[in-house]
Amino acid sequence: MNKPLVRGDLHDPTNERKAKKALSDAAYSSALEFEAAGMKDRAGLTKAQAALERRVDALESRPFDAKATVKLLPPDQPKDVDPLAKLPDPKTALVAATAAEFMRRATGQGTHSEWVLKFVPKGPNHAATVTAANGLLFKSATNPGTTTAAGFGAELVDYGVLPIWFESLNNSVYAALVARGLRLEFGNFNGLTMPQMAADTMAANWVSEGETIPVVSGAVGSLTFWRTKLAAISVYSNELAETSIPHIRRVIEYGLLSAVSMAIDSALLDQSATIPTVRPASILNGKPNQASAGATLALIMDDLKYLLGQADAQKMTDPVLIMHPARKRSLQMIRDGEGFVFRDEIERGELFGLPLIVSNNVPPDVVSIVDADKFAGATEVPQIDVSSSATVVMASDENPAPVYGTGDDSIVGDGDSIHIDDAAAAGAVARSTFQTNCQALRVIAPVSWGMLRSSGAAYLTGVAW
Secondary structure, eight states: OOSOSSOGGGOOHHHHHHHHHHHHHHHHHHHHHHHHHHHHHHHHHHHHHHHHHHHHHHHHHSOOOOOOOOOOOOOOOOOOOOTTTTSOOHHHHHHHHHHHHHHHHHHOOSOHHHHHHHHSOOSTTHHHHHHHHHHHHHTOSSOTTOTTOTTTTGGGOOOOOHHHHHHHTTTOHHHHHHHHSEEEOOTTOSEEEEEEEOTTOOOOOOOOTTSOOOOOOOOEEEEEEEOOEEEEEEEEEHHHHHHOSSOHHHHHHHHHHHHHHHHHHHHHHSOOOOBTTTBOOOTTTTOOEEEOOOSSHHHHHHHHHHHHHHHHHTTOSSEEEEEOHHHHHHHHHOEETTEESSHHHHHTTEETTEEEEEOTTSOTTOEEEEEGGGEEEEEOOOEEEEESSOEEEOOOSSSSOOBOOOSGGGBOSSTTSOBOBOOGGGTOOEEETTTTTEEEEEEEEEEEEEESBSOOEEEEESOOO
């Protein structure tokens, strides 16, 4: 303790020394008292420990009697065991295996064993039935009752056509137009009739109070959407169906539906007339058109001016421009002294404020303008059927077309048989899918379209921008 206890005028060195000594003595005294008390407590604990040890020694040396009783029990009786518990239930095993394979393919999740456990009910032979069901899936030479086995399970499976159909329409002009226009459904009807207005055939007039209101008449026709169809058949072997990854049916379905989509757009824009009961007319059939003026910027402007002028003259309410991707790219690359003329607008999906429909299905040298508000399309989800017992004439739609004949060369069996002209000169063959272990997949797409106004379209030909 080196610091002074008192500072200032009252500080006295002599009194300071005395005070510090008194404090030091008091501290030492308190420490000695605390130590003495601790020693006393330790002595008491030592004495108590010694007494406890003496009592323990006395207990260990004292004798005592111990008695024990042993009871003998009879052995456990064996439980009643069902002699059939180790035998599987064949019917349950087959159903579980079929259901497990179906759910594994339909959901794309889980293993065979996981799905089998969900379909085999609890019971005395549960383990044996599960083993049998797994054996059907993993050990058999052919899959029992799978979703691809024709004549057993394939005909019972409901394949989802809608997702594939919608995906095939991603590049479709028809789908883009019907989305902006009117979509009809055939339902159970073979045809749908809608009124078709001629352009500007009716007019209203201003009439003062008490004056005669004029009577007007218009030219109203009708447009019938017949249930025309696009169709195709493809044949593949059951061996391919059982071993292909991805499944060959899915591949062919997607290919045929894509082909249907392209065929719809081709007929929609090919300028052809209607063929009764076969196909509808192109929306460009009989519509105003002219040849492209050229490929320079000034001439391209003339071409576009013509199309926009037709939209105004025909009073289109929702005009859209339809072109091939090559025409779109060419327009994007056109430059003048200030930069790219159309690039920014085309990147927004429009040109001169009009929506663009761009598709590979459009003829490369044709650019058209169509009033989407007056377009109507009638369609149904394509029908997809699979058969393993059909007889198919393996011929395309090229001439000579396959026909059912009556001549001697066409006779398959006796006089009551189906007479098939196999068009041998063209290399066509009548194939039995049952006899050759094949499946025939048929796609039928009912579709029709038309313009609800006699005008509503114009186009350019020979475009080479």
